[in-house]
Amino acid sequence: MSNNAIPMSQSRTVQTRLVLPPDTNNHNSIFGGRVLAYIDEIAAITAMKHAKGHVVTASIDSVDFLSPAHVGAILEIESIVSSTGRSSMEVYVRVISRNIETGEEKLTTESFVTMVAVDDEGKPKPVPAIYPETDAEKRLFETGPARREHRKQKRELPH
Numbered sequence: 691m692s693n694n695a696i697p698m699s700q701s702r703t704v705q706t707r708l709v710l711p712p713d714t715n716n717h718n719s720i721f722g723g724r725v726l727a728y729i730d731e732i733a734a735i736t737a738m739k740h741a742k743g744h745v746v747t748a749s750i751d752s753v754d755f756l757s758p759a760h761v762g763a764i765l766e767i768e769s770i771v772s773s774t775g776r777s778s779m780e781v782y783v784r785v786i787s788r789n790i791e792t793g794e795e796k797l798t799t800e801s802f803v804t805m806v807a808v809d810d811e812g813k814p815k816p817v818p819a820i821y822p823e824t825d826a827e828k829r830l831f832e833t834g835p836a837r838r839e840h841r842k843q844k845r846e847l848p849h
Contacts, residue, residue, distance in 0.1 A: 694818050695819040695821045696819075696820060696821075697821060697822075697823050698770055698772070698822050699824075701769075701771040701781075703732055703735050704766065704768045704769075705731075706764060707764070708762075708763075708764055708765075709764075709765060710761065714760070719759060719760050720765075725755070725765075728767050729785070729799070730747055730750065732767050732768075732783055733783055734805060735769075736779075737771065737781055737805035740779055741779065741807035743808075745779070747803065747804075749804045750801065751802040751803065752800075752802050755799050756796075756798060756799060757787070757797065757798050759787035759798050762789075763787040763788060763789060764788045765788075765798070766785070766787075768786070769781050770782055772802070772831060772834055773831065773835075774818070774819055775838070776816055776817075777807050777808075777816055777817055779805045779806075779807070780803070782801075783800070783801045785798040
């Protein structure tokens with residue numbers, strides 16, 4: 691572990707949202723695009739906390755919509771920096787929906803987003819390394835290199 695590494699938990703960010711009728715489609719469930727906007731926003735906040743500065747979204751690497759969230763549901767959106775490069779940060783985001791009447795919770799969405807720290811001129815700037823503390827953080831951290839390699843391979847494919 692690098693001397694300047696910081697715990698993953700320092701970047702943890704949680705937001706709570708209520709699913710309202712304007713946020714939904716004809717199935718009375720939240721628009722996927724609205725969830726993507728929430729994911730991008732919390733990933734940026736999480737990365738800014740880690741980088742202690744400005745960031746830009748480099749890519750939304752994966753998004754898995756696992757179950758719908760309907761009008762009246764409460765969304766709990768949680769994110770954490772799961773891996774770092776020189777100036778990049780992979781941010782893991784999960785969205786849980788909670789039925790306010792029954793208390794039932796469902797994993798709605800999982801996503802990995804790559805953010806890049808930038809200076810005032812928009813040039814990439816270094817970020818600190820991270821280290822895990824909990825078992826869940828260790829799983830995310832240890833599987834980070836494979837996700838990074840997968841992203842690299844995708845970039846090398848002909849367009």
